[in-house]
Amino acid sequence: MSKKKKIILGLILAVVLAAGGFAVGRAGTSTEDKKLSSIQMLIDQYFLEDTAETDFESGIYKGYVNQLGDPYSVYYTKEEYEDLVEDDSGHYQGIGVVVSQNIQTNEVTVTRVFDDGPAAQAGVQQYDVIRKVDGTSVANMELSEVVDLIRTGSSETVELTLYRDGEEVVVNSKRSDVEAQMVDYEMLDDGIGYIALYEFIETTYDQFHNAYADLESQGMKSLIIDLRSNPGGLLEQVQKVSDDLIPAGSVIVSTEDKQGNKEYLKAETDSEITIPLVVLVDGYSASASEILAGVIKDYKIGTLLGQKTYGKGIVQRIFPLSDGSAVKLTISKYFTPNGDYIHDKGIEPDIEMEENYIAKNGDTLADDTWVQEAIKELKKQMKE
Numbered sequence: 306m307s308k309k310k311k312i313i314l315g316l317i318l319a320v321v322l323a324a325g326g327f328a329v330g331r332a333g334t335s336t337e338d339k340k341l342s343s344i345q346m347l348i349d350q351y352f353l354e355d356t357a358e359t360d361f362e363s364g365i366y367k368g369y370v371n372q373l374g375d376p377y378s379v380y381y382t383k384e385e386y387e388d389l390v391e392d393d394s395g396h397y398q399g400i401g402v403v404v405s406q407n408i409q410t411n412e413v414t415v416t417r418v419f420d421d422g423p424a425a426q427a428g429v430q431q432y433d434v435i436r437k438v439d440g441t442s443v444a445n446m447e448l449s450e451v452v453d454l455i456r457t458g459s460s461e462t463v464e465l466t467l468y469r470d471g472e473e474v475v476v477n478s479k480r481s482d483v484e485a486q487m488v489d490y491e492m493l494d495d496g497i498g499y500i501a502l503y504e505f506i507e508t509t510y511d512q513f514h515n516a517y518a519d520l521e522s523q524g525m526k527s528l529i530i531d532l533r534s535n536p537g538g539l540l541e542q543v544q545k546v547s548d549d550l551i552p553a554g555s556v557i558v559s560t561e562d563k564q565g566n567k568e569y570l571k572a573e574t575d576s577e578i579t580i581p582l583v584v585l586v587d588g589y590s591a592s593a594s595e596i597l598a599g600v601i602k603d604y605k606i607g608t609l610l611g612q613k614t615y616g617k618g619i620v621q622r623i624f625p626l627s628d629g630s631a632v633k634l635t636i637s638k639y640f641t642p643n644g645d646y647i648h649d650k651g652i653e654p655d656i657e658m659e660e661n662y663i664a665k666n667g668d669t670l671a672d673d674t675w676v677q678e679a680i681k682e683l684k685k686q687m688k689e
Contacts, residue, residue, distance in 0.1 A: 306332065306408045309622045311334075315430065319398060327483065331658075336644070337434035341365075344364045345361070347644075349360075356648075357434075359684070360382070362647065363380070363382050363630075365616065366380045366630070367380045369381075370632060370634075372395065374551075375634075375635050376408045377617075377619065377620070377621050377633070377635050378632075378633060378634045378635050379447070379449070379470065379514025379632070379633045379641055380630070380631075380632055381449070381630055381632070382630055383455070383628065383629035383630050383632045384453075385449050385630075386623075386625070386629065386630055386631040387629075388449070388452070388453065388456070389449075389623075389631075391547070392485075392506070393506045393507055393538075393539065394506070394507055394508075395484065395485045395487065395506050395507060395508040396482070396483070396485070397456070397482075397483055397485070397486055398456055398457075398480060398482060398483070399452075399455065399456045399480065399481075399483050399484070400422065400423045400424040400427075400455060400456075400463065400478045400479070400480060400481075401418065401419035401422020401423050401425065401483045401629055402415050402417065402418050402422070402424045402429060402455075403415070403416050403417035403503060403504065403534070403536075404416060404435065404448065404451065405448070405534070405536050405589060405601070406447075406451075407632065411446075412434055413434065413435045413443055413446075413448065413451050414432060414433070414434050415430070415431055415432065415433040415434075415435065415467075416431065416432070416534035416536070416589055417431060417503055417534060418430065418431055419483065419485070419486065422483060423478045423479040423480065423481050423483075424478045424494060425464075426478075426479075426490050427477060427479070428474075428476045428570050429465065429467070429476055429478060430469065430664075431471050431663070431664055432466060432469075432661075432663055433467040433468070433474075434452065434468040434469070435465060435466075435467060435468075436466045436467065436468050436473065437464075437466035438451065438454040438455055438463060438464070438465060438466075439454065439458060439460075440445060440464065440465050440466075441454065441461060448542060451641070456480065458480070460608045461479060461480055462477050462478060462480065463477070463478055463480060464477050465477075465478060466474075473513075480637050485504075485506065485508075486503075486512070487502065487503045487504050487505075487506055487509045487512055488500060488501065488502060488503070488512035488513050488516050489501040489531055490516035490519070490520060491525045491670070492520055492525065492531075493670065494554050495526070495680075495684065496525055496526030496527065497525075497526070497527050497529065497683055498520035498523075498525040498527070498528045498529065499528075499529045499670060499676065500513065500517065500520070500528065500529070500530050500531065501530075501531040501533075501595070502530065502532055502535055502546070502597075503534070503535055503543040504533065504535060504536060504537070504538045505535075505537060505538030505539050505540075505543045505546075505594070506538050506539060506542065507539065507542070507544070509529045509538065509539075509542045510545040510546055510658070512569040513549075514545075514549065515548050525580065526580060526581075526687070527580050527581040527582070527583075527683040527686070527687060528578070528580060528581070528582050528583075529583050529584075529585065529650070529676060529679045529680070529683070530582065530583075530584045530585070530601075530607075531584075531585045531676075532584060532585060532586050532590045532594040532597065532598060533585050533586065533587045533589065533590060533611065533675070534587065534590070535589070535590050535591070535593075535594035536588040536591050536592065536594070537590065537591050537593035537594055537595070537617065538592070538593045539556075539593065540570075540593060540596075540620070541598050542593070543557075543593040543594070543596050544557055544558075544570055546597060547572065547596070547597055547600045548572040548573060548576070549574070549576050549577075549578070550576075550578045550582075550600065550601075550606060551572050551575060551577050551578075551600060551604055551606065552572060552574055552575070552577050553554075553571075553572050553574055553575050554571055554572065555572045555604065555642070556569050556571050556642045557570045557571060557572060557596065557600055557642065558570050558596050558600075558639050558640065558641065558642070559639065559642075559644070560620055560637040560638065560639045560640070561637055561638050561639075561640070562636055562637040563637075578604075578606055578607075580684040581607075581683050582601070582606060582607030582608070583607060583608045583609075583610050583679040583682050584597075584598060584601050584607050584608070584609050584610070585598060585610055585611050585675055585676070585679060586598050586609055586610075586611045586612065586614050586652070586654060587611045587612045587614070587661060588612055588613065588614065588615055588626060588651075588661075589615060590611075590614040591614065591615035591616075591617045592615075592617045592667050593612045594614070594654055595615065595616075595617065595618070595647060595651070596639065596641075598614055598643070598652050599641030599642060599643075599645065599647065599652060600642060602641075602643050602655070603642040603643040603645075603651060604642060608656060608682055608686075609652065609653075609654040609655045609656070610654055610655065610656040610658065610675065610678060610679050610682065611654045611656075611657070611658050611675060612654060612657065612658060612661070613651040613653050613654065614647070614651040614652045614654065616647055616648060616649045616650050616651035616652075617648065617649055618635065618638060618639055618640070618647040618648030618650075619635050619637070619638055619648055620635070620636055620637045620638070620639050620647050620660075621633050621635050621636065622634060624635045656678070656682065658674075658675055658678065662674050662675045
């Protein structure tokens with residue numbers, strides 16, 4: 306989950322890479338160099354295990370950024386940054402799942418399994434908790450490390466140890482080329498359209514726009530947008546989706562940086578939604594998906610149904626470095642159109658559902674209790 310956000314906002318980060326040491330915003334000192342040398346000498350002489358494959362340099366940079374105490378500010382190695390860019394493009398090597406990580410517990414949960422993908426064929430299910438990858442515990446790993454373990458390896462298959470329904474389950478999934486479909490849609494009975502948005506990557510808006518147009522051509526009279534388990538993504542993508550739903554000039558989101566500078570992102574097109582709308586949200590709906598939920602709720606253009614959202618009201622930006630690595634930093638707060646700061650609070654739904662719906666093999670939207678409740682709400686609104 307996260308999980309991965311390239312935000313276009315202004316900020317300059319000065320990073321100096323020094324031979325034999327490091328510096329971020331200042332030069333390394335001889336005292337620091339001597340201390341690192343002493344630690345390296347002790348490791349070489351006394352540490353029990355082999356350290357030949359250990360990347361100490363990256364560890365220094367990761368530790369430096371980690372000292373900010375912000376779980377969303379991260380140093381990426383060149384390889385990790387390349388993986389991140391690949392993810393956002395929508396095409397990658399993997400097993401066809403979306404995962405998110407609980408910031409407090411580090412627990413890694415499968416939030417989506419791509420239909421007909423390798424993981425689905427192997428029996429991986431939504432809400433499975435990943436305990437081990439190829440026998441290696443992921444308990445203390447960052448999400449990017451877990452994803453890297455799943456995607457790469459000497460074998461064409463990966464063994465996943467999962468926690469499901471109170472017990473551990475072991476599955477073996479193939480690795481293959483995966484095209485990430487971030488939008489699913491279909492026409493339900495009575496002219497009710499359904500669009501699920503799984504994440505906001507570079508292809509999301511185009512897929513959403515095409516889905517909406519197709520449903521309109523089929524005579525759509527009302528719409529359900531499903532943001533459950535959507536961890537967020539690219540700001541410019543959620544801005545485009547929001548732009549299709551509200552009048553030109555309407556504020557989509559505002560941001561404020563550490564100097565108090567404010568920026569307002571507004572709708573630019575004349576398109577807006579005029580049919581009844583219900584949006585599904587849950588505790589895994591975060592970041593960019595909360596921006597869209599805020600637009601829906603503040604402008605009263607639809608009804609939020611489900612559970613309180615995750616509560617991530619801060620913006621990150623990625624700063625590529627000259628050696629191919631990158632740093633992601635939290636650079637600002639964001640506010641909903643009404644000026645609400647939802648960080649650590651989330652957004653309350655208009656209609657609350659007591660339990661999460663957990664899909665089972667063979668289930669369709671007709672089995673989804675949340676979708677059925679949304680249909681009831683839309684039918685009620687259309688009678689009013």
